[in-house]
Amino acid sequence: MRISKSAVLVVEAFVSLCKALTDDSDPRPWQERIEDCFSAITEEHLQEIGQAVVTEFTGENPQRLVERLQSQNYINFVERLLGAASYRLLVQALKEDGAAVALAVRRGIRALTPFAVAWSDAVSVTSKNQLKTVQPANILTLNAVEMLISLDDFLGEKLLASLPMDATTATTADLTSWAPEGVENLVSRFRAAVTESSAKRVERANSPLVRKIRGARAALQYSEDGVSQAANSLIELLDRIMREDYTPDAVLAWVDSNLPDEEGLTYELQGQRRPTKRAEALCFVYGGDAITARETTEHDNGKGPDFLHDVIAIALVSARNQLQKLKHADNGTEEEREQLMSVLSAVEGAVMLGLTMGKFPVDPSAANALPSA
Numbered sequence: 001m002r003i004s005k006s007a008v009l010v011v012e013a014f015v016s017l018c019k020a021l022t023d024d025s026d027p028r029p030w031q032e033r034i035e036d037c038f039s040a041i042t043e044e045h046l047q048e049i050g051q052a053v054v055t056e057f058t059g060e061n062p063q064r065l066v067e068r069l070q071s072q073n074y075i076n077f078v079e080r081l082l083g084a085a086s087y088r089l090l091v092q093a094l095k096e097d098g099a100a101v102a103l104a105v106r107r108g109i110r111a112l113t114p115f116a117v118a119w120s121d122a123v124s125v126t127s128k129n130q131l132k133t134v135q136p137a138n139i140l141t142l143n144a145v146e147m148l149i150s151l152d153d154f155l156g157e158k159l160l161a162s163l164p165m166d167a168t169t170a171t172t173a174d175l176t177s178w179a180p181e182g183v184e185n186l187v188s189r190f191r192a193a194v195t196e197s198s199a200k201r202v203e204r205a206n207s208p209l210v211r212k213i214r215g216a217r218a219a220l221q222y223s224e225d226g227v228s229q230a231a232n233s234l235i236e237l238l239d240r241i242m243r244e245d246y247t248p249d250a251v252l253a254w255v256d257s258n259l260p261d262e263e264g265l266t267y268e269l270q271g272q273r274r275p276t277k278r279a280e281a282l283c284f285v286y287g288g289d290a291i292t293a294r295e296t297t298e299h300d301n302g303k304g305p306d307f308l309h310d311v312i313a314i315a316l317v318s319a320r321n322q323l324q325k326l327k328h329a330d331n332g333t334e335e336e337r338e339q340l341m342s343v344l345s346a347v348e349g350a351v352m353l354g355l356t357m358g359k360f361p362v363d364p365s366a367a368n369a370l371p372s373a
Contacts, residue, residue: 118349287358
């Protein structure tokens with residue numbers, strides 16, 4: 001059939017992984033399912049699969065394989081080679097494997113959507129000037145939420161509808177379009193999920209600080225001076241969550257070790273060297289870990305913080321700067337409240353992403369009392 005053993009190895013491993021991750025009868029966390037999926041495979045076999053990925057699925061090889069599989073001449077050749085009965089069994093098996101992969105991809109896309117909403121909210125408070133040094137900045141012009149929704153719709157209309165999904169563990173929710181009424185309603189739903197997830201992560205890191213987020217929302221709802229009070233609460237939240245585990249001295253040591261040539265991370269105050277807000281934010285989103293070396297690409301010179309961490313750090317600093325202005329708001333206008341709500345969503349999104357990427361220390365007693373977020 002002119003399909004190499006290497007290609008079969010890779011596809012078999014990928015389909016098995018998708019089936020394991022979408023097995024609703026297995027209550028174990030996804031990490032354990034992945035580990036179990038490859039537990040019987042020897043190290044030599046894993047190396048063989050890794051090499052097969054490089055050999056068969058890089059460059060023009062994937063395109064050639066797809067073109068061959070779509071060729072009517074090739075299809076006729078395979079049917080003659082196998083015989084009509086075996087060919088039908090092969091096609092059905094391929095469709096069932098494809099259904100498992102499609103289900104795993106759709107669930108993966110939907111699991112990423114809250115993070116896409118958090119990302120969009122965080123980036124919304126930044127300016128082009130603040131992001132001019134980010135590489136590649138042109139990615140930020142893309143709407144991550146709309147991209148995921150479009151991909152989700154494509155899967156539903158073009159793939160899931162034509163595959164035997166009854167051979168998988170797909171539920172009615174898996175097979176139903178997510179945004180028939182439009183993207184805005186979906187974003188509102190997931191923004192609420194981001195709010196809850198952000199609060200849980202803050203509570204794990206420092207349980208008293210979660211009151212700052214709830215206090216900000218309560219102030220906006222009930223207080224005549226709500227905008228100013230909410231802004232003060234959120235500024236204190238950002239300052240404390242970044243400083244309590246990473247003191248100024250710890251941030252300076254981290255900067256000297258990881259970003260000694262990066263501009264705008266330190267300043268002098270009364271003869272003392274201090275970290276800037278951006279330095280504190282970067283240390284926070286990296287969780288104090290070392291910045292690993294990166295390969296140089298067309299859009300990345302391999303120096304400085306990486307794209308994701310850099311943008312979230314910039315968003316945290318930008319949100320704090322805007323909160324400083326809103327702290328002095330005293331008109332109580334609807335416009336000021338809308339501005340504060342926008343910054344609040346950005347803070348929740350950036351904090352959720354920052355705590356996720358930074359592997360923030362977790363208090364064991366708090367972690368045991370909360371479901372995973």
